[in-house]
Amino acid sequence: MSFDLKTYLLIKKEKIEQFINSYFNPPIIPLILHESVLYSLTAGGKRLRPILCIASYEACGGTEDISAYAAAIEFIHTYSLIHDDLPAMDNDDLRRGKPTNHKVFGEAIAILAGDGLLTEAFTVLSNPDYANIKPHALIDVISEISTASGLRGMVAGQAYDLIYEGRDPDAGIVELIHRYKTAAIITASVKSGAILAAADDDQLKKMADYGLCIGLAFQIIDDILDIEGSTKEMGKPRGSDAERGKMTYPRVFGVLESRKKAKDLIDRALNALEIFDHKAQPLREIAKYIINRTS
Structure with missing residues:
Protein backbone atom coordinates (compact mmCIF):
# COMPACT_ATOMS: atom_id res chain seq x y z
CA MET A 1 0.00 0.00 0.00
CA SER A 2 1.39 3.41 -0.96
CA PHE A 3 2.16 5.98 1.69
CA LYS A 13 0.29 19.05 12.08
CA GLU A 14 -3.31 19.16 13.36
CA LYS A 15 -2.23 17.33 16.54
CA ILE A 16 0.50 19.92 17.11
CA GLU A 17 -1.95 22.77 16.48
CA GLN A 18 -4.45 21.28 18.95
CA PHE A 19 -1.84 21.16 21.67
CA ILE A 20 -0.68 24.73 20.99
CA ASN A 21 -4.25 26.06 21.07
CA SER A 22 -5.07 24.25 24.31
CA TYR A 23 -1.77 25.18 25.96
CA PHE A 24 -2.32 28.91 25.49
CA ASN A 25 -5.91 28.83 26.71
CA PRO A 26 -6.52 30.71 28.99
CA PRO A 27 -4.34 33.49 27.54
CA ARG A 47 5.76 21.98 11.85
CA LEU A 48 8.52 19.87 10.31
CA ARG A 49 10.65 19.56 13.45
CA PRO A 50 7.90 18.32 15.78
CA ILE A 51 6.61 16.01 13.04
CA LEU A 52 10.11 14.55 12.65
CA CYS A 53 10.12 13.91 16.40
CA ILE A 54 6.80 12.06 16.20
CA ALA A 55 7.80 10.12 13.07
CA SER A 56 11.05 9.00 14.69
CA TYR A 57 9.19 7.97 17.83
CA GLU A 58 6.79 5.85 15.78
CA ALA A 59 9.61 4.36 13.69
CA CYS A 60 11.26 3.13 16.90
CA GLY A 61 8.04 1.49 18.11
CA GLY A 62 6.50 4.27 20.22
CA THR A 63 2.72 4.20 20.60
CA GLU A 64 1.93 7.11 22.97
CA ASP A 65 0.69 10.55 21.90
CA ILE A 66 3.82 12.69 22.30
CA SER A 67 2.39 15.79 20.58
CA ALA A 68 3.08 17.94 23.65
CA TYR A 69 6.79 17.12 23.75
CA ALA A 70 7.06 17.51 19.98
CA ALA A 71 5.29 20.90 20.13
CA ALA A 72 7.92 22.10 22.62
CA ILE A 73 10.45 21.85 19.80
CA GLU A 74 8.22 24.12 17.71
CA PHE A 75 8.27 26.64 20.58
CA ILE A 76 12.07 26.72 20.31
CA HIS A 77 12.04 26.95 16.53
CA THR A 78 9.56 29.85 16.62
CA TYR A 79 11.61 31.71 19.24
CA SER A 80 14.65 31.40 16.97
CA LEU A 81 12.74 32.87 14.03
CA ILE A 82 11.44 35.82 16.07
CA HIS A 83 14.94 36.67 17.26
CA ASP A 84 16.56 35.96 13.89
CA ASP A 85 14.30 38.55 12.24
CA LEU A 86 15.21 41.34 14.67
CA PRO A 87 17.04 44.46 13.41
CA ALA A 88 20.17 43.49 15.35
CA MET A 89 20.22 40.09 13.61
CA ASP A 90 18.92 39.65 10.03
CA ASN A 91 16.60 42.69 10.10
CA ASP A 92 13.78 41.02 8.14
CA ASP A 93 10.38 42.62 7.52
CA LEU A 94 8.57 39.51 6.26
CA ARG A 95 8.16 35.98 7.65
CA ARG A 96 5.75 33.37 6.26
CA GLY A 97 4.11 36.05 4.16
CA LYS A 98 3.35 38.31 7.14
CA PRO A 99 5.14 41.24 8.78
CA THR A 100 7.73 39.96 11.24
CA ASN A 101 6.90 39.95 14.95
CA HIS A 102 8.87 43.07 15.86
CA LYS A 103 7.21 45.00 13.03
CA VAL A 104 3.81 44.35 14.64
CA PHE A 105 4.57 44.34 18.37
CA GLY A 106 7.84 46.26 18.66
CA GLU A 107 11.32 44.95 19.36
CA ALA A 108 10.97 44.69 23.15
CA ILE A 109 7.82 42.55 23.09
CA ALA A 110 9.23 40.43 20.25
CA ILE A 111 12.34 39.71 22.32
CA LEU A 112 10.24 38.81 25.34
CA ALA A 113 7.97 36.58 23.25
CA GLY A 114 11.02 34.70 22.00
CA ASP A 115 12.49 34.45 25.50
CA GLY A 116 9.16 33.17 26.80
CA LEU A 117 8.78 30.51 24.11
CA LEU A 118 12.30 29.18 24.69
CA THR A 119 11.74 28.91 28.44
CA GLU A 120 8.21 27.55 28.11
CA ALA A 121 9.47 24.71 25.91
CA PHE A 122 11.32 23.26 28.89
CA THR A 123 8.28 23.67 31.11
CA VAL A 124 6.51 21.32 28.70
CA LEU A 125 9.42 18.92 28.29
CA SER A 126 9.84 18.54 32.06
CA ASN A 127 6.16 17.71 32.63
CA PRO A 128 5.69 13.91 32.89
CA ASP A 129 1.89 14.09 32.68
CA TYR A 130 1.55 14.48 28.90
CA ALA A 131 2.38 10.86 28.05
CA ASN A 132 3.51 7.61 29.66
CA ILE A 133 7.23 8.27 29.20
CA LYS A 134 9.94 7.24 31.66
CA PRO A 135 11.33 10.28 33.54
CA HIS A 136 14.93 9.49 32.59
CA ALA A 137 13.91 9.63 28.91
CA LEU A 138 12.49 13.13 29.42
CA ILE A 139 15.73 14.19 31.11
CA ASP A 140 17.74 12.82 28.18
CA VAL A 141 15.49 14.69 25.73
CA ILE A 142 15.87 17.94 27.68
CA SER A 143 19.66 17.50 27.54
CA GLU A 144 19.55 16.72 23.81
CA ILE A 145 17.34 19.67 22.86
CA SER A 146 18.97 22.22 25.17
CA THR A 147 22.42 21.34 23.81
CA VAL A 155 22.97 29.88 19.03
CA ALA A 156 26.58 29.23 18.00
CA GLY A 157 25.44 28.72 14.42
CA GLN A 158 23.59 32.02 14.37
CA ALA A 159 26.66 33.75 15.79
CA TYR A 160 28.87 32.25 13.06
CA ASP A 161 26.25 33.30 10.49
CA LEU A 162 26.48 36.91 11.63
CA ILE A 163 30.27 36.96 12.06
CA TYR A 164 30.95 35.67 8.55
CA GLU A 165 28.55 37.94 6.66
CA GLY A 166 30.36 39.58 3.75
CA ARG A 167 33.50 37.48 4.09
CA ASP A 168 35.17 35.46 1.34
CA PRO A 169 33.50 32.11 0.54
CA ASP A 170 34.78 29.33 2.80
CA ALA A 171 33.67 25.69 2.49
CA GLY A 172 34.57 24.82 6.08
CA ILE A 173 32.73 27.80 7.55
CA ALA A 183 21.01 20.76 11.38
CA ALA A 184 21.58 20.64 15.16
CA ILE A 185 17.95 21.23 16.14
CA ILE A 186 16.63 19.01 13.31
CA THR A 187 18.95 16.21 14.47
CA ALA A 188 17.79 16.72 18.06
CA GLY A 193 11.61 10.88 19.24
CA ALA A 194 13.88 7.86 19.32
CA ILE A 195 14.86 8.54 22.95
CA LEU A 196 11.20 8.82 23.98
CA ALA A 197 10.57 5.44 22.32
CA CYS A 213 21.91 14.59 6.77
CA ILE A 214 18.39 15.92 6.28
CA GLY A 215 19.22 18.96 8.43
CA LEU A 216 22.17 19.92 6.24
CA ALA A 217 20.18 19.19 3.07
CA PHE A 218 17.27 21.28 4.34
CA GLN A 219 19.48 24.34 4.75
CA ILE A 220 21.22 23.82 1.41
CA ILE A 221 17.82 23.79 -0.33
CA ASP A 222 16.90 26.91 1.67
CA ASP A 223 20.03 28.59 0.29
CA ILE A 224 19.10 27.57 -3.27
CA LEU A 225 15.50 28.77 -2.86
CA ASP A 226 16.80 32.18 -1.83
CA ILE A 227 18.18 32.38 -5.37
CA GLU A 228 15.61 30.42 -7.39
CA GLY A 229 12.44 30.49 -5.29
CA SER A 230 9.61 33.03 -5.25
CA THR A 231 8.90 35.49 -2.46
CA LYS A 232 5.23 34.44 -2.52
CA GLU A 233 5.94 30.72 -2.04
CA MET A 234 8.71 31.21 0.52
CA GLY A 235 6.86 33.89 2.49
CA LYS A 236 10.05 35.96 2.78
CA PRO A 237 12.03 38.17 0.38
CA ARG A 238 13.97 36.34 -2.32
CA GLY A 239 17.66 37.25 -2.57
CA SER A 240 18.06 38.42 1.03
CA ASP A 241 21.06 36.11 1.61
CA ALA A 242 22.96 37.61 -1.33
CA GLU A 243 22.12 41.16 -0.21
CA ARG A 244 23.74 40.53 3.16
CA GLY A 245 26.67 38.54 1.80
CA LYS A 246 25.62 35.45 3.76
CA MET A 247 27.93 32.43 3.75
CA THR A 248 25.72 30.00 1.82
CA TYR A 249 26.34 26.78 -0.11
CA PRO A 250 25.54 28.34 -3.53
CA ARG A 251 27.90 31.22 -2.78
CA VAL A 252 30.69 28.75 -1.99
CA PHE A 253 29.96 25.90 -4.44
CA GLY A 254 27.45 27.24 -6.96
CA VAL A 255 23.83 26.12 -7.35
CA LEU A 256 24.43 22.90 -9.33
CA GLU A 257 27.09 21.56 -6.97
CA SER A 258 25.00 22.58 -3.96
CA ARG A 259 22.01 20.66 -5.30
CA LYS A 260 24.21 17.61 -5.85
CA LYS A 261 25.49 17.84 -2.28
CA ALA A 262 21.90 18.01 -1.00
CA LYS A 263 20.94 14.92 -3.04
CA ASP A 264 23.96 13.01 -1.70
CA LEU A 265 22.94 13.91 1.84
CA ILE A 266 19.38 12.69 1.27
CA ASP A 267 20.73 9.41 -0.13
CA ARG A 268 22.82 9.02 3.02
CA ALA A 269 19.79 9.78 5.17
CA LEU A 270 17.78 7.08 3.41
CA ASN A 271 20.62 4.60 3.85
CA ALA A 272 20.63 5.31 7.58
CA LEU A 273 17.01 4.13 7.75
CA GLU A 274 17.70 0.70 6.22
CA ILE A 275 17.62 -1.01 9.63
CA PHE A 276 14.02 0.20 10.20
CA ASP A 277 10.84 -1.39 8.87
CA HIS A 278 7.72 0.15 7.28
CA LYS A 279 7.08 2.28 10.37
CA ALA A 280 9.96 4.52 9.22
CA GLN A 281 8.27 5.24 5.88
CA PRO A 282 7.19 8.75 6.98
CA LEU A 283 10.85 9.58 7.64
CA ARG A 284 11.84 8.25 4.22
CA GLU A 285 9.18 10.30 2.47
CA ILE A 286 10.05 13.45 4.45
CA ALA A 287 13.66 13.11 3.28
CA LYS A 288 12.48 12.96 -0.35
CA TYR A 289 10.15 15.91 0.26
CA ILE A 290 13.04 18.04 1.57
CA ILE A 291 15.04 17.72 -1.66
CA ASN A 292 12.03 18.68 -3.79
CA ARG A 293 10.43 21.42 -1.70
CA THR A 294 9.72 24.87 -3.12
CA SER A 295 9.08 26.76 0.13
Whole structure:
Protein backbone atom coordinates (compact mmCIF):
# COMPACT_ATOMS: atom_id res chain seq x y z
CA MET A 1 0.00 0.00 0.00
CA SER A 2 1.39 3.41 -0.96
CA PHE A 3 2.16 5.98 1.69
CA ASP A 4 0.45 9.39 1.49
CA LEU A 5 2.89 11.90 2.97
CA LYS A 6 0.55 14.85 2.49
CA THR A 7 -2.14 13.22 4.63
CA TYR A 8 0.39 12.13 7.26
CA LEU A 9 1.82 15.66 7.57
CA LEU A 10 -1.67 17.14 7.82
CA ILE A 11 -2.76 14.74 10.58
CA LYS A 12 0.38 15.30 12.65
CA LYS A 13 0.29 19.05 12.08
CA GLU A 14 -3.31 19.16 13.36
CA LYS A 15 -2.23 17.33 16.54
CA ILE A 16 0.50 19.92 17.11
CA GLU A 17 -1.95 22.77 16.48
CA GLN A 18 -4.45 21.28 18.95
CA PHE A 19 -1.84 21.16 21.67
CA ILE A 20 -0.68 24.73 20.99
CA ASN A 21 -4.25 26.06 21.07
CA SER A 22 -5.07 24.25 24.31
CA TYR A 23 -1.77 25.18 25.96
CA PHE A 24 -2.32 28.91 25.49
CA ASN A 25 -5.91 28.83 26.71
CA PRO A 26 -6.52 30.71 28.99
CA PRO A 27 -4.34 33.49 27.54
CA ILE A 28 -1.02 34.64 28.94
CA ILE A 29 -1.07 37.93 30.85
CA PRO A 30 -0.27 40.63 29.77
CA LEU A 31 -2.39 40.08 26.69
CA ILE A 32 0.04 41.78 24.29
CA LEU A 33 2.64 39.13 25.14
CA HIS A 34 0.06 36.41 24.47
CA GLU A 35 -0.79 38.00 21.11
CA SER A 36 2.87 38.30 20.16
CA VAL A 37 3.61 34.66 21.02
CA LEU A 38 0.62 33.30 19.10
CA TYR A 39 1.18 35.68 16.18
CA SER A 40 4.41 33.85 15.34
CA LEU A 41 3.52 30.42 16.71
CA THR A 42 0.36 30.17 14.57
CA ALA A 43 1.71 31.89 11.45
CA GLY A 44 1.42 28.78 9.29
CA GLY A 45 4.72 26.94 9.64
CA LYS A 46 5.21 23.40 8.33
CA ARG A 47 5.76 21.98 11.85
CA LEU A 48 8.52 19.87 10.31
CA ARG A 49 10.65 19.56 13.45
CA PRO A 50 7.90 18.32 15.78
CA ILE A 51 6.61 16.01 13.04
CA LEU A 52 10.11 14.55 12.65
CA CYS A 53 10.12 13.91 16.40
CA ILE A 54 6.80 12.06 16.20
CA ALA A 55 7.80 10.12 13.07
CA SER A 56 11.05 9.00 14.69
CA TYR A 57 9.19 7.97 17.83
CA GLU A 58 6.79 5.85 15.78
CA ALA A 59 9.61 4.36 13.69
CA CYS A 60 11.26 3.13 16.90
CA GLY A 61 8.04 1.49 18.11
CA GLY A 62 6.50 4.27 20.22
CA THR A 63 2.72 4.20 20.60
CA GLU A 64 1.93 7.11 22.97
CA ASP A 65 0.69 10.55 21.90
CA ILE A 66 3.82 12.69 22.30
CA SER A 67 2.39 15.79 20.58
CA ALA A 68 3.08 17.94 23.65
CA TYR A 69 6.79 17.12 23.75
CA ALA A 70 7.06 17.51 19.98
CA ALA A 71 5.29 20.90 20.13
CA ALA A 72 7.92 22.10 22.62
CA ILE A 73 10.45 21.85 19.80
CA GLU A 74 8.22 24.12 17.71
CA PHE A 75 8.27 26.64 20.58
CA ILE A 76 12.07 26.72 20.31
CA HIS A 77 12.04 26.95 16.53
CA THR A 78 9.56 29.85 16.62
CA TYR A 79 11.61 31.71 19.24
CA SER A 80 14.65 31.40 16.97
CA LEU A 81 12.74 32.87 14.03
CA ILE A 82 11.44 35.82 16.07
CA HIS A 83 14.94 36.67 17.26
CA ASP A 84 16.56 35.96 13.89
CA ASP A 85 14.30 38.55 12.24
CA LEU A 86 15.21 41.34 14.67
CA PRO A 87 17.04 44.46 13.41
CA ALA A 88 20.17 43.49 15.35
CA MET A 89 20.22 40.09 13.61
CA ASP A 90 18.92 39.65 10.03
CA ASN A 91 16.60 42.69 10.10
CA ASP A 92 13.78 41.02 8.14
CA ASP A 93 10.38 42.62 7.52
CA LEU A 94 8.57 39.51 6.26
CA ARG A 95 8.16 35.98 7.65
CA ARG A 96 5.75 33.37 6.26
CA GLY A 97 4.11 36.05 4.16
CA LYS A 98 3.35 38.31 7.14
CA PRO A 99 5.14 41.24 8.78
CA THR A 100 7.73 39.96 11.24
CA ASN A 101 6.90 39.95 14.95
CA HIS A 102 8.87 43.07 15.86
CA LYS A 103 7.21 45.00 13.03
CA VAL A 104 3.81 44.35 14.64
CA PHE A 105 4.57 44.34 18.37
CA GLY A 106 7.84 46.26 18.66
CA GLU A 107 11.32 44.95 19.36
CA ALA A 108 10.97 44.69 23.15
CA ILE A 109 7.82 42.55 23.09
CA ALA A 110 9.23 40.43 20.25
CA ILE A 111 12.34 39.71 22.32
CA LEU A 112 10.24 38.81 25.34
CA ALA A 113 7.97 36.58 23.25
CA GLY A 114 11.02 34.70 22.00
CA ASP A 115 12.49 34.45 25.50
CA GLY A 116 9.16 33.17 26.80
CA LEU A 117 8.78 30.51 24.11
CA LEU A 118 12.30 29.18 24.69
CA THR A 119 11.74 28.91 28.44
CA GLU A 120 8.21 27.55 28.11
CA ALA A 121 9.47 24.71 25.91
CA PHE A 122 11.32 23.26 28.89
CA THR A 123 8.28 23.67 31.11
CA VAL A 124 6.51 21.32 28.70
CA LEU A 125 9.42 18.92 28.29
CA SER A 126 9.84 18.54 32.06
CA ASN A 127 6.16 17.71 32.63
CA PRO A 128 5.69 13.91 32.89
CA ASP A 129 1.89 14.09 32.68
CA TYR A 130 1.55 14.48 28.90
CA ALA A 131 2.38 10.86 28.05
CA ASN A 132 3.51 7.61 29.66
CA ILE A 133 7.23 8.27 29.20
CA LYS A 134 9.94 7.24 31.66
CA PRO A 135 11.33 10.28 33.54
CA HIS A 136 14.93 9.49 32.59
CA ALA A 137 13.91 9.63 28.91
CA LEU A 138 12.49 13.13 29.42
CA ILE A 139 15.73 14.19 31.11
CA ASP A 140 17.74 12.82 28.18
CA VAL A 141 15.49 14.69 25.73
CA ILE A 142 15.87 17.94 27.68
CA SER A 143 19.66 17.50 27.54
CA GLU A 144 19.55 16.72 23.81
CA ILE A 145 17.34 19.67 22.86
CA SER A 146 18.97 22.22 25.17
CA THR A 147 22.42 21.34 23.81
CA ALA A 148 21.23 21.54 20.20
CA SER A 149 19.52 24.89 20.69
CA GLY A 150 22.11 26.52 22.94
CA LEU A 151 25.71 27.71 22.90
CA ARG A 152 26.95 24.42 21.42
CA GLY A 153 24.25 24.35 18.77
CA MET A 154 21.83 26.77 17.13
CA VAL A 155 22.97 29.88 19.03
CA ALA A 156 26.58 29.23 18.00
CA GLY A 157 25.44 28.72 14.42
CA GLN A 158 23.59 32.02 14.37
CA ALA A 159 26.66 33.75 15.79
CA TYR A 160 28.87 32.25 13.06
CA ASP A 161 26.25 33.30 10.49
CA LEU A 162 26.48 36.91 11.63
CA ILE A 163 30.27 36.96 12.06
CA TYR A 164 30.95 35.67 8.55
CA GLU A 165 28.55 37.94 6.66
CA GLY A 166 30.36 39.58 3.75
CA ARG A 167 33.50 37.48 4.09
CA ASP A 168 35.17 35.46 1.34
CA PRO A 169 33.50 32.11 0.54
CA ASP A 170 34.78 29.33 2.80
CA ALA A 171 33.67 25.69 2.49
CA GLY A 172 34.57 24.82 6.08
CA ILE A 173 32.73 27.80 7.55
CA VAL A 174 29.56 27.29 5.52
CA GLU A 175 29.29 23.66 6.71
CA LEU A 176 29.95 24.79 10.29
CA ILE A 177 27.14 27.37 10.06
CA HIS A 178 24.67 24.89 8.55
CA ARG A 179 25.59 22.11 10.98
CA TYR A 180 24.97 24.31 14.02
CA LYS A 181 22.31 26.79 12.91
CA THR A 182 19.89 24.37 11.25
CA ALA A 183 21.01 20.76 11.38
CA ALA A 184 21.58 20.64 15.16
CA ILE A 185 17.95 21.23 16.14
CA ILE A 186 16.63 19.01 13.31
CA THR A 187 18.95 16.21 14.47
CA ALA A 188 17.79 16.72 18.06
CA SER A 189 14.15 16.56 16.94
CA VAL A 190 14.75 13.17 15.31
CA LYS A 191 16.87 11.81 18.16
CA SER A 192 14.37 12.99 20.77
CA GLY A 193 11.61 10.88 19.24
CA ALA A 194 13.88 7.86 19.32
CA ILE A 195 14.86 8.54 22.95
CA LEU A 196 11.20 8.82 23.98
CA ALA A 197 10.57 5.44 22.32
CA ALA A 198 13.43 3.84 24.29
CA ALA A 199 15.42 3.13 21.11
CA ASP A 200 18.59 1.04 21.38
CA ASP A 201 22.08 2.46 20.70
CA ASP A 202 22.15 1.34 17.05
CA GLN A 203 18.75 2.89 16.36
CA LEU A 204 19.80 6.14 18.06
CA LYS A 205 22.99 6.33 15.98
CA LYS A 206 21.10 5.76 12.74
CA MET A 207 18.49 8.38 13.68
CA ALA A 208 21.26 10.86 14.49
CA ASP A 209 22.87 10.17 11.08
CA TYR A 210 19.51 10.62 9.36
CA GLY A 211 18.78 13.85 11.25
CA LEU A 212 22.16 15.42 10.48
CA CYS A 213 21.91 14.59 6.77
CA ILE A 214 18.39 15.92 6.28
CA GLY A 215 19.22 18.96 8.43
CA LEU A 216 22.17 19.92 6.24
CA ALA A 217 20.18 19.19 3.07
CA PHE A 218 17.27 21.28 4.34
CA GLN A 219 19.48 24.34 4.75
CA ILE A 220 21.22 23.82 1.41
CA ILE A 221 17.82 23.79 -0.33
CA ASP A 222 16.90 26.91 1.67
CA ASP A 223 20.03 28.59 0.29
CA ILE A 224 19.10 27.57 -3.27
CA LEU A 225 15.50 28.77 -2.86
CA ASP A 226 16.80 32.18 -1.83
CA ILE A 227 18.18 32.38 -5.37
CA GLU A 228 15.61 30.42 -7.39
CA GLY A 229 12.44 30.49 -5.29
CA SER A 230 9.61 33.03 -5.25
CA THR A 231 8.90 35.49 -2.46
CA LYS A 232 5.23 34.44 -2.52
CA GLU A 233 5.94 30.72 -2.04
CA MET A 234 8.71 31.21 0.52
CA GLY A 235 6.86 33.89 2.49
CA LYS A 236 10.05 35.96 2.78
CA PRO A 237 12.03 38.17 0.38
CA ARG A 238 13.97 36.34 -2.32
CA GLY A 239 17.66 37.25 -2.57
CA SER A 240 18.06 38.42 1.03
CA ASP A 241 21.06 36.11 1.61
CA ALA A 242 22.96 37.61 -1.33
CA GLU A 243 22.12 41.16 -0.21
CA ARG A 244 23.74 40.53 3.16
CA GLY A 245 26.67 38.54 1.80
CA LYS A 246 25.62 35.45 3.76
CA MET A 247 27.93 32.43 3.75
CA THR A 248 25.72 30.00 1.82
CA TYR A 249 26.34 26.78 -0.11
CA PRO A 250 25.54 28.34 -3.53
CA ARG A 251 27.90 31.22 -2.78
CA VAL A 252 30.69 28.75 -1.99
CA PHE A 253 29.96 25.90 -4.44
CA GLY A 254 27.45 27.24 -6.96
CA VAL A 255 23.83 26.12 -7.35
CA LEU A 256 24.43 22.90 -9.33
CA GLU A 257 27.09 21.56 -6.97
CA SER A 258 25.00 22.58 -3.96
CA ARG A 259 22.01 20.66 -5.30
CA LYS A 260 24.21 17.61 -5.85
CA LYS A 261 25.49 17.84 -2.28
CA ALA A 262 21.90 18.01 -1.00
CA LYS A 263 20.94 14.92 -3.04
CA ASP A 264 23.96 13.01 -1.70
CA LEU A 265 22.94 13.91 1.84
CA ILE A 266 19.38 12.69 1.27
CA ASP A 267 20.73 9.41 -0.13
CA ARG A 268 22.82 9.02 3.02
CA ALA A 269 19.79 9.78 5.17
CA LEU A 270 17.78 7.08 3.41
CA ASN A 271 20.62 4.60 3.85
CA ALA A 272 20.63 5.31 7.58
CA LEU A 273 17.01 4.13 7.75
CA GLU A 274 17.70 0.70 6.22
CA ILE A 275 17.62 -1.01 9.63
CA PHE A 276 14.02 0.20 10.20
CA ASP A 277 10.84 -1.39 8.87
CA HIS A 278 7.72 0.15 7.28
CA LYS A 279 7.08 2.28 10.37
CA ALA A 280 9.96 4.52 9.22
CA GLN A 281 8.27 5.24 5.88
CA PRO A 282 7.19 8.75 6.98
CA LEU A 283 10.85 9.58 7.64
CA ARG A 284 11.84 8.25 4.22
CA GLU A 285 9.18 10.30 2.47
CA ILE A 286 10.05 13.45 4.45
CA ALA A 287 13.66 13.11 3.28
CA LYS A 288 12.48 12.96 -0.35
CA TYR A 289 10.15 15.91 0.26
CA ILE A 290 13.04 18.04 1.57
CA ILE A 291 15.04 17.72 -1.66
CA ASN A 292 12.03 18.68 -3.79
CA ARG A 293 10.43 21.42 -1.70
CA THR A 294 9.72 24.87 -3.12
CA SER A 295 9.08 26.76 0.13
